[in-house]
Amino acid sequence: MELWFTEKQTKNFGITAKIKRTLHTEQTEFQKLDMIETEEFGNMLVLDGMVMTTQKDEFVYHEMVAHVPLFTHPNPENVLVVGGGDGGVIREVLKHPSVKKATLVEIDGKVIEYSKQYLPEIAGKLEDPRVEVKVDDGFMHIAKSENVYDVIMVDSTEPVGPAVNLFTKGFYAGISKALKEDGIFVAQTDNPWFTPELITNVQRDVKEIFPITRLYIANIPTYPSGMWTFTIGSKKHDPLEVSSDRFFDIETKYYTPELHKACFALPKFVSDLIK
Amino acid sequence: MELWFTEKQTKNFGITAKIKRTLHTEQTEFQKLDMIETEEFGNMLVLDGMVMTTQKDEFVYHEMVAHVPLFTHPNPENVLVVGGGDGGVIREVLKHPSVKKATLVEIDGKVIEYSKQYLPEIAGKLEDPRVEVKVDDGFMHIAKSENVYDVIMVDSTEPVGPAVNLFTKGFYAGISKALKEDGIFVAQTDNPWFTPELITNVQRDVKEIFPITRLYIANIPTYPSGMWTFTIGSKKHDPLEVSSDRFFDIETKYYTPELHKACFALPKFVSDLIK
Structure with missing residues (x-):
């Protein structure tokens, strides 16, 4: 069988x-x-x-959600990951020596528990002393935070079920408040083939709150269409204007400094979505 | 049901x-x-x-296989498409006014026949007066051609069945002979997730024949892994060194001059395949 x-x-x-x-x-x-x-x-x-x-392709998502904003910020020290209970984003965040504290706020403790058990190479850094794991509602955590974080990464499920609040303008306003004055956030924003309206709507909402709004792309074979988008909202630092001396060597399988810029070059039909 | x-x-x-x-x-x-x-x-x-x-995502493959080499060559006049019986590459080739003749050599006339019938917006330009359609073996056509073409595009099926000869070093040598002294060719070379060895092998073979060898990427949802690669072999012109005044406006849904360069920025695990 x-x-x-x-x-x-x-x-x-x-x-x-x-x-x-x-x-x-x-x-x-x-x-x-x-x-x-x-x-x-x-x-x-x-x-x-x-x-x-998945064990085979997880590196794409985790590297791309983490390193693009972390290399954009000149000195990320205090980082928040909303969702991401598998621990993969945290693992990548810890590759940046400037990071003093990385907080994971995952609503479902079971995701953390079973990721540790069955995805140890992804979740293995959740025990690092720089990491604080909170099993809590990310929306509420953001609402309570003010002027705290350098970088916030929203590693959520799709906008159905427990993540539905994480795709609202109120959430992005909360993120802005939770960030320091030169803070950056990134959120996964699905794919342009099957959910083009979601990308249009999130970009419109984020643009109203953040002076710098960008969209970038990575190839993830097990995600719908294989083409995944990430939306960045930034108060001060532009991911397209990172000087070459900001980059340093880290071990990656997908991200490179060259891709850091190239991933913002959008196919025509995608850039049309966010005009 | x-x-x-x-x-x-x-x-x-x-x-x-x-x-x-x-x-x-x-x-x-x-x-x-x-x-x-x-x-x-x-x-x-x-x-x-x-x-x-497919009607929904065909534009990615057809635009990317055509426009990257055609904008790299300063004045493509005589173009050959091997395979590509659906006519999509020909449609894109004809967007370049410098092209005086576009020859399609497709081994299977039935592909042409049923594409015309059921994919008219893809195959519709096969009747253009600049186009010559030959139902013939692409390998043999290449073997008989010498110093004829500016650009050759190999739009083949996978290296099983009728296309198996199109992934051999002898074929690339024949292409070199069929090209003019500053000619360029491009071939689809599958995906790095499931067939990494194919990419490594083709790049190795093409490098032995062409002084300039490059790999680029596009997202095609209905192709394995969603991440498709194209190998370029060029005698003189480097796709990474196209001057900005070479580009002119054409109607596309995927290709842009910015992507022309960005698509060569490879994820680390892909560039490792062709070191």
Whole structure:
């Protein structure tokens, strides 16, 4: 018998992956959590039926969400990750020696628990002394924070279920307040093939709050369309104007200083979405 | 009843698309040809079970295979497309007013016939007076040509079935001979996630024949991993050194002059493949 997991990424299109076995399945307080072992992508975390991360391609998302804003900020010391319970963004954040504290606020403690168990190379840095892990509502954490963070990364699920508040203008206003005066935030903003309106709407909302708003792209094979976007809102520092002496060597598999700029070169149909 | 077409892009991973109906299915002299109408991507041409092109995302491949070499060459007049029976590359080639003649050599006349019927917005320019369509073996056509073409584009299927000869060093040597002294060729070279060795091997072979060898990338949702690579071999002109006054406005949905350079910025794991 063959077992295949299929994610319908839209009503009419999806990906399908042969699985060796189900490692864990649970209805948590917030969502359906499945950890499966796939043949092609290794262990895979699935929330509410959507692929969140896999051992084979996780580096793309985690490197690109972390290093673009962190190299844009001249001296990131205090960093917040909202969501991201698998720990992959935190792992990348810690590659920056300027970072003194990295706080993870994940609403679902079960994501952290099972990532540590089944995705250890992703979650392994959550025990680092510079890291504080809070199992809490990211929206509420942001609302309580003022002038605290240099960089905030929103590593959320899609705008359904527990993450729905994280795609609102009120949330971006809260992020602005939580950031210091030269702070930067980044959020994953889905793909331009199947959810173009989401990109248009988020960019419009972020532009009203942040003087510098940018969109960049990375290729993630297990995410819908393979083309993923990230929206940056920045109070002062422009990711397109990072001087070359800001970059230093870190170990990556996707991110490079050259890509730091090239990832903002958008296909015509994508730049048309955010005009 | 729901009908879904699934392409196993690897033994263990695939995409799946809901279809409205099968428009045509036939075992041609060379391959299994299916034309299906999908909900998400419109009409879709499938050869030997692999998605070749769809109405929704075809523009990415066709623009990127055509405009990168055509804007690199200062004055492309005589252009050859090997494969590409759907006509999409030809359509893009004709956007360059310097082109006096565009020859299409497609081994399978049935691909041309059913593309004209079911993909008219892709194949519609095959009747243009500047176009010559030959139903012939591309490998043999190249072998017979000497010092003829400014730009050659290899728009082939995967290196199985009728296209297997198009991924050989002998073919690249033939292309070099068929090109004029400042000629350029481009070939699609699959994706770095599932077929990294192919990219490594093609780049190695092309490097032995062409002084300038480059790899670039585009996002194509219906192709394996969503990240597609193209290999350029050039005798004289470097795609990275096109002066900004070479570019002129053409109607595109993906290609832009900015992307012309940015698409050569490779993720670290990809550049490692061609070191």
